[in-house]
Amino acid sequence: MxxxxxxxxxxxxxxxxxxxxxxxxxxxxxxxxxxxxxxxxxxxxxxxxxxxxxxxxxxxxxxxxxxxxxxxxxxxxxxxxxxxxxxxxxxxxxxxxxxxxxxxxxxxxxxxxxxxxxxxxxxxxxxxxxxxxxxxxxxxxxxxxxxxxxxxxxxxxxxxxxxxxxxxxxxxxxxxxxxxxxxxxxxxxxxxxxxxxxxxxxxxxxxxxxxxxxxxxxxxxxxxxxxxxxxxxxxxxxxxxxxxxxxxxxxxxxxxxxxxxxxxxxxxxxxxxxxxxxxxxQTPLMKLTVAGGRRVDATIWVDKHKKQALLSVINLNYSDMKGVVEVSLPNGLKIKSVSQTLWGDVVWEIDSPKMVSTSRGLLGLQVSLVVLRLFD
Known part of the structure; x- marks a missing residue:
């Protein structure tokens, strides 16, 4: 077995x-x-x-x-x-x-x-x-x-x-x-x-x-x-x-x-x-840098073989965050698209192959768990 x-x-x-x-x-x-x-x-x-x-x-x-x-x-x-x-x-x-x-x-x-x-x-x-x-x-x-x-x-x-x-x-x-x-x-x-x-x-x-x-x-x-x-x-x-x-x-x-x-x-x-x-x-965990607000916790796991990544972003604040929130990827990774949303309703935009952002900010205690498709 x-x-x-x-x-x-x-x-x-x-x-x-x-x-x-x-x-x-x-x-x-x-x-x-x-x-x-x-x-x-x-x-x-x-x-x-x-x-x-x-x-x-x-x-x-x-x-x-x-x-x-x-x-x-x-x-x-x-x-x-x-x-x-x-x-x-x-x-x-x-x-x-x-x-x-x-x-x-x-x-x-x-x-x-x-x-x-x-x-x-x-x-x-x-x-x-x-x-x-x-x-x-x-x-x-x-x-x-x-x-x-x-x-x-x-x-x-x-x-x-x-x-x-x-x-x-x-x-x-x-x-x-x-x-x-x-x-x-x-x-x-x-x-x-x-x-x-x-x-x-x-x-x-x-x-x-x-x-x-x-x-x-x-x-x-x-x-x-x-x-x-x-x-x-x-x-x-x-x-x-x-x-x-x-x-x-x-x-x-x-x-x-x-x-x-x-x-x-x-x-x-x-x-x-x-x-x-x-x-x-089975994949390494990497902490990410977030711009646009404090107490936002972001982590990514990368499956290089499948050219996919799991992105988790958590707003630890009870209050809403206004304005743009940007999440930067580690060196060497380039985002092609958001292929699947597993949790939450945050709309992520791909500003560049190395960054995703949401122009709508984040609601209090909002959690987003998505799968990203990566470039070769």
């Missing part, structure tokens, strides 16, 4: 809030367009004796649907029995894409060597699937905790939270103290891209390669967060992470609002396509 590239796009979904209603939830979820399942082991899945009889039909149905798992192995620093049982039993299941061994171990102050030990044990049992984990903190023993995974998720939740004062604990939040729900954040979209860029910078210093995914915020009205993100904010958060190198997206969490469910289903139809996987996983 030939190898297939996929760009994972999905939600974290708690077992007791959705899946355990019926195995048909797998069909329902897959029909929404998501290509990965992350079952958070709440409810009966957290029992000391794992309910295999209850769970096996879900494994069987996932195999039939051809949908993959980021499989949560219920690992604890003080007891790895459940993890060993899960990995040993499921390591040859065709729906296993990767193991998820730790959720915010840094935020929980788990022993700093714990994720590395878990990874070593998983590799002893199954050297064929990568391990993943989510990190909560901006700068808390990154090199120690990140040892535990080939895939590192950053869960940065900047929407509707006070990043300087903890409304939950009644304390200030700064670089060394306090918890505001988004560590070392400023409450702006750039918190997401800054985290990915910083983790990549540390990877270079440490001399290792990690694959970075992002966990866009799809929740609210709880603890630190006063509201849910809007649909426009959700798309900005997801594609901003992609613009800065995220190779997968797992939003927290589903079920979510009807508004977010609609927009993420629409986005799933694009992000899980073979064309997007080809661009994002």
């Amino acid at each position: 030939p190898w297939e590239s996929i760009f994972p796009y999905t939600y974290y979904v708690q077992w007791s809030l959705y899946w355990d209603n019926n195995v048909t939830t797998l069909d329902e979820f897959a029909a929404m367009g998501y290509n990965l399942i992350h079952i958070v082991p709440t409810g009966s899945l957290g029992d000391s004796s794992f309910p295999w009889d209850q769970f096996q039909p879900y494994l069987d149905r996932a195999r039939e649907l051809g949908i993959f798992f980021q499989y949560d192995v219920i690992w604890s620093p003080s007891n790895n029995t459940a993890m060993i049982e899960q990995v040993t039993r499921l390591r040859s299941h065709p729906s296993i894409l990767l193991w998820y061994q730790s959720d915010e171990p840094d935020g929980k102050s788990n022993p700093i060597n714990s994720t590395g030990l878990a990874r070593e044990k998983i590799w002893e049992l199954d050297p064929y699937h990568p391990s993943s984990l989510a990190l909560n903190c901006y700068d808390f023993y990154y090199s120690d905790y990140a040892k535990g995974g080939e895939v590192i998720l950053s869960d940065v939740y900047p929407i509707s939270t006070n990043t300087s004062w903890s409304t939950v604990y009644g304390t200030p939040c700064n670089a060394t103290y306090g918890c505001c729900g988004c560590d070392d954040c400023n409450g702006v979209f750039e918190d997401i891209s800054d985290r990915i860029e910083e983790f990549n910078r540390r990877d270079d210093i440490l001399g290792w390669e990690k694959t970075h995914w992002s966990a866009p915020q799809a929740f609210g009205n709880e603890t630190f967060w006063t509201r849910y993100p809007t649909a426009a904010e959700e798309v900005v958060m997801a594609l901003l992470a992609v613009n800065h190198g995220a190779k997968g997206l797992v939003a927290w969490d589903f079920p979510t609002t009807a508004e977010l469910s609609v927009v993420t289903q629409k986005l799933a139809g694009i992000m899980t396509s073979a064309m997007i996987a080809k661009f994002l996983l």
Whole structure:
């Protein structure tokens, strides 16, 4: 069977809030367009004796649907029995894409060597699937905790939270103290891209390669967060992470609002396509220069063999941008035409083979994802 590239796009979904209603939830979820399942082991899945009889039909149905798992192995620093049982039993299941061994171990102050030990044990049992984990903190023993995974998720939740004062604990939040729900954040979209860029910078210093995914915020009205993100904010958060190198997206969490469910289903139809996987996983990412406004994030991926490029432009401002916005291409690339619009309704004009522009400006939080045809 030939190898297939996929760009994972999905939600974290708690077992007791959705899946355990019926195995048909797998069909329902897959029909929404998501290509990965992350079952958070709440409810009966957290029992000391794992309910295999209850769970096996879900494994069987996932195999039939051809949908993959980021499989949560219920690992604890003080007891790895459940993890060993899960990995040993499921390591040859065709729906296993990767193991998820730790959720915010840094935020929980788990022993700093714990994720590395878990990874070593998983590799002893199954050297064929990568391990993943989510990190909560901006700068808390990154090199120690990140040892535990080939895939590192950053869960940065900047929407509707006070990043300087903890409304939950009644304390200030700064670089060394306090918890505001988004560590070392400023409450702006750039918190997401800054985290990915910083983790990549540390990877270079440490001399290792990690694959970075992002966990866009799809929740609210709880603890630190006063509201849910809007649909426009959700798309900005997801594609901003992609613009800065995220190779997968797992939003927290589903079920979510009807508004977010609609927009993420629409986005799933694009992000899980073979064309997007080809661009994002097999071609280099290049950041672009934008003239005509501040806080416009632009990235291009170039497929020289097919003479095509994927262009992503995001207005990070809530306000509209008036006037001409120009995006310059890297040296050596020449635009022939805009061949396909994947997201948004920005009308791009080709001013020269090395520049696209829109004379209409950009609306607040407007996102444009287009395919460009290039000259030979």
